Amino acid sequence: MATTESGMIDKETMIINLGPQHPSTHGVLRVRLELDGERVVNAEPVIGYLHTGFEKTAESLTYQQCNTITDRLDYLAPMTNNLAYVLAVEKLMNLEVPKRAQYIRVLFSELTRVASHLVWLGTHVMDLGAMSLFFYTMREREVILDLIEAAAGVRMNPSYFRVGGLAYDIPDGFHEKVHAFVKDFPRWMQSYRNLFEGNPLINERLQGISYVTQEQCLGLSVTGPNLRATGLALDLRKVEPYSAYEEFAFDVPLRTEGDAYARFWVRVDEIYESMKIIEQALDKITPHGAYTTSDRKVALPPREEIYGNMEALIHQFKLVTAGFPVPQGEVYQAVEGPRGEMGFYLVSDGGPKPYRWRARTPSFYNLQTLPIMSRDGLVADVITAIGSIDIMLGDVDK
């Protein structure tokens, strides 16, 4: 019961803190719920429990070092964060990236999108109470993490995309591994669908629940699948193609209902579209070739060159100790991450470190729809809403 200072009960509502330690808040989100029985009068997300000061930290790091921070924003989709950041720096430097590197970037962006959506699918359905699916989707995500590990050497925070191209070339036999994944995936996906597709309990928990209109979404700068579930086909891969996305054929899944059910199916359909892009990218990527820019002022020279070439040694030394300077100016570059528009706004004063490093993280904006979605629902619907917004607290709090 809400009580006044004198201890008197002043209204018939109950304040309950959902989180920051709660099984279904996907991290350390705290939602201040005002309840009338089980009916939600007001839901107010309280954020900041995972505040890490990334933006300020980045100002004291060189442009190459900042890359590692981007991994940790939305740690379920590190590759798209990397991509947004390196594209922003490259735009500022007017840097040309080899086509092959661009295709590999597309491949990995889509792989992380699939991985991120798989985690969402598992956790969202688990929030609804069905616990088995989580283990199945995690198994498939593991395969994707293995692929990322094969290329980048790291599973969770790869920092694989670097300014100018990639950190390393893809390893031998990589194509076969991805082909095997692409071949197996539809079978696995079908087995998941058997669990949730047409399941009356799932439909009942999602249809008409946590409804939000397109105007409300636009007013709150909501992007990604949450916006596309309200009927607006805003996908940066189509609207402002980057990294050679214009060369790929894929559809943008669209729904008009604006409820949790629509968001659910937009994401499930997106997994299939991503698989299409992965297949096309595989065909375009040659097993060997340039993986980073030949500009030695930006990308590290190959190891063997350093031992025999004086200039290469100097480049290596300068890049590792001081980093590369970036021309004065400011830039905004966004990509379509799994959760929406992942953008970076960079201001350079001409030095090797950013003057201002600002991340436009999609979850922060998407989370603002939670009060609208939860109002007049039940406690169970708040959980549905949190799951269907697909928040990532590393992305919200930065």
Next chain:
Amino acid sequence: MIGNVLLVVKILVLIAILMTGFAYTMLVERRFLGFFQLRLGPNRVGPGGLLQPLADGLKMALKEDLMPNGADPMVYRIAPVLSLFAALSVDAVIPFGAPIHLFGQTINLDIANPSIGLLIAFAFSSLGIYGLVLGGWASQNKYSLLGGIRASAQMISYELAMGLSVLGVLMMAGTANLEHIVYAQQARGWFIIPQVIPFVIYFITAIAETNRTPFDLPEAESELVAGYHTEYSGIRFAMYIIAEYINMLTVSGLAVTLFLGGWLGPSFLPPILWFVIKVALLVFVFIWIRATYPRFRYDKLMSFGWKVLLPISFLYFLGTAAFVSGLL
């Protein structure tokens, strides 16, 4: 005198069986859930994890029994006992097998054999919900309170349908004595054949009665943390868990007695084994459902109980009544 000694022995044996039964139901559930979910489940303690229940029991007994400040001490302490008491009492009237003859005595394999056995079973099993409601209310925790409210909301939505679903059996057997109901099935075939829809309704409401997925609303760990037993620890927490699992065995036992012919079966296995096998099959269905289905929303459960289950079981009850009385 000998009758009283026998009764005490039977009670002790039944409690021992139920406690082991609960422990191994839990182990089997965890192992099966493991297999459903690409995990191994507990397999470290003893051969194949067979001693895991012992380790769990020991751990629960040794844990500190905490009580939150501001909790109602009396109610807080009594609530789990109430749940366990209700769960254990129901089994007193369930006949586990055909009467056996030992040392010139005929021993009924149940503790009591009242003529209103079915009513007693239902009365005690409804009592268990008080443990949840009171525990949730006495904990002085908002999640617990919501869990308790949900428990009572759940109860009023399934109990009627549950009661109506077994009335058909009652009328067909012409008695509420559980042993006689089994004998009636010996004469006329298992009641599941004429009463398949009531059986399904009974099973659905039985899941609700035992608070298991998809009706695990009072504890709903992804919504209410742990619901009514959020604040409980140690042996009192264990009592709730024991009550939940024994309830599962009990409602399965009742379903077997009422619809699946009780201990009846081909004679190559002893009757008591047939009873155990049938209960085990139903328990497996419980586990299977838990691994597969998401949770109901509690208002949806209420409308499901009142608008779907209740009318269907009522219509079937009227139909059975007409049939039994010779109107049809």
